[in-house]
Amino acid sequence: MKILLKVAGGIDALNSLVGRGVTWLVLIVAVISAGNAVMRKLFNLSSNAWLELQWYLFGAIFLLAAGYTFLRNEHVRVDVLSQRLPERTQVGIEIFGVLFFLLPAACLVLWLSIPFFWDSFIAHELSSNTDGLIRWPAKLLIPVGFGLLILAGISHLIKCIGFLRGNCNNPMAVSNGKSSEEALAEDILAAQQAGNPDQSAQGR
Template sequence: MRSLLALSRSIDALSRLVGKAVGWVILVVVVISATNAVSRKAFDMSSNAWLELQWYLFGAIFLLAAGYTLLNNEHVRVDVLASKLSERAQIKIEIFGVLFFLLPVCCLVLWMAIPMFIDSYVSGEVSSNSGGLIRWPVKLLVPVGFALLILAAVSHLIKCIGFLAGACPNPTVKLHARTAEEQLAEEIARQAALQAEENTKKGP
């Protein structure tokens, strides 16, 4: 179990590294989107290459961050019934879902995506749009993204088994239980309390 958990930690480190890199990609997409919009509206200039680059990067964000999202338990779960069960029962359902749904689907998509990428690369496929980009880099994102998701699923599976064996904490519990809205509300309340305290000290 120790060696498996060590493997899980290595996969999680990779997922975090990719997740942080994708965060910078989001910034790049925002800059490109804003530049495209300004040049089109203000100067009546547009480029299919920049528009397609924007689409490529959007695809990279969703595909490459899937494993990081699973690591942080941010994927949507329909657990109306499972939430009423014990932790161990929930983890067993999680293991079943990973083994019989998540991993098979990801492996199937990966198996189908690799030939698609190879064909695009070998043929030198280019966008049909005037001034468009080559296609194989964006098609490469599909197998890479699903490979990262498979690794994250394996890591998650190891941690679920480790929890049942008493070797690690429950991997389905979010590290940050509070939502962004709850954190914002707490910060507003804290600032209001500080302001009220200052007003009290100043007196009438």
């Protein structure tokens, strides 16, 4: 079990590295999007290459961050019923879901996406739009993204089994005790109070 947990730790490190890298893509996409809008509105200039690059990067953010999002327990779960169950039962349900839903579906998409990318790569497929980009890098994102998600699922499965065996902490536990939505709501409230100190004082 210790060896498997080390493997899980290596997978988590890989997905964390990719996730941190993807955060920079968000900034790049924002700059490109703003630049495209400025050039179109002010100078009446447009480029299909830059527009497609923006779409490619959006796809990269979504696909490459899937494993990291799963690692951070940020994927949406329909857990209205399971959250009322004992902790070990919740982890058991999680194991069932990973084994019979997540991994089979992700593996199927990975299997089907490899020839989808390879055919595009061999043919050196180009966009049908004027001055468009080559297509295979965008299609490569699909098997890479789902490969990372599969690895994240395997890591999560190992940690769930390790938790049931008493070898590690519950991987489903939120590390900081707050969901992303709760943290965002607190940040917005703090920003509003900072911008309206008089109103904040009245509220107290």
